[in-house]
Every structure is written in structure tokens, then in C-alpha cells.
Amino acid sequence: MKKTPQMQKREELLRSGKLVAGGFMANDERSLEEVIAADTKVIEKAGLTNKKVADKMRAITALAAPRLGQWIEINENLSASVEDFRGGIVCPWPHAGTFTKRITWVKTKDTERLFFWTDLNIHMIEEHNFYEGKGSSFRIEPEDIIEILFE
Numbered sequence: 001m002k003k004t005p006q007m008q009k010r011e012e013l014l015r016s017g018k019l020v021a022g023g024f025m026a027n028d029e030r031s032l033e034e035v036i037a038a039d040t041k042v043i044e045k046a047g048l049t050n051k052k053v054a055d056k057m058r059a060i061t062a063l064a065a066p067r068l069g070q071w072i073e074i075n076e077n078l079s080a081s082v083e084d085f086r087g088g089i090v091c092p093w094p095h096a097g098t099f100t101k102r103i104t105w106v107k108t109k110d111t112e113r114l115f116f117w118t119d120l121n122i123h124m125i126e127e128h129n130f131y132e133g134k135g136s137s138f139r140i141e142p143e144d145i146i147e148i149l150f151e
């Protein structure tokens with residue numbers, strides 16, 4: 001796929017630490033398009049869509065948000081807790097709107113694993129099919145999210 005100048009610019013922005021410390025791509029050497037294609041493939045292979053994944057993440061955040069800082073039970077195996085940080089963060093894609101700096105923690109009872117995502121993760125998965133580059137602090141591994149939310 002040929003990169004347009006806009007795609008090139010966005011990739012540079014994602015790789016820079018301008019928006020978040022360490023950037024959204026970390027040291028992932030694949031192109032933005034390759035990262036997106038590989039992650040979307042994993043999701044689709046599981047019979048899901050990025051929209052379905054984002055909807056489920058958003059629903060869990062919405063359930064836990066009113067009880068800020070406390071763990072609430074989502075189902076027999078999952079509990080979640082929302083932590084709010086002051087301020088907002090902008091999406092690296094060009095459109096209006098900022099996202100609350102908020103982290104949703106999720107833990108599994110059976111395997112005692114702990115995961116987290118931000119409101120920006122949900123947005124980027126839903127609108128841009130982007131789970132962030134390998135090594136990025138806020139990368140969501142599609143395999144993990146499938147395991148905790150859909151299995």
C-alpha cells in the first residue's frame with residue numbers, strides 16, 4: 001500500500017513522544033498499516049470485529065466508572081475498576097475532541113491476570129483499528145482482550 005503524505009505524517013506523530021511518553025508505536029518497526037492489519041486479522045479470526053471489542057470495553061468502563069476507584073464485579077470471572085486522572089488526551093488522528101485520561105483496570109479471577117485500557121484505546125480500536133505498537137505502554141494485545149472479554 002502506498003503511503004499518502006498524511007499517512008506518513010500520522011505515523012511520525014505516533015512514533016514521537018509528543019502525545020504520550022514513549023509514543024504509540026514504541027519500538028515497533030512495522031509500519032502503522034502493518035500493525036493495524038496484523039491486529040485486525042487476529043480479531044477477525046476470532047469471529048469478532050474491532051467495533052465489537054470496543055463496545056465491550058466501553059460497557060465495562062461504563063459499569064465501573066460510577067464507583068470510581070472501587071472494584072466491581074462484571075461477571076463471575078471479571079472485575080473492573082476505573083481510575084480517573086485529571087486532564088485529557090487527544091487522538092493522534094485529525095479530528096476534534098479529547099478523551100478523558102481514565103484507566104479501566106480489569107482482573108480475571110481464574111488466572112489472576114491484570115489488564116488495563118484507556119478511553120483513548122477504546123476510541124482508537126473502534127475508529128482506527130489501532131491497538132498501538134508492540135512495546136507501547138498502552139498497547140492492547142488482541143489475543144489478551146479476546147481471552148478476557150470473549151472466552
Ligand SMILES: [Zn+2]
Nearest residue numbers: 091092093127
Ligand atoms: Zn481518533
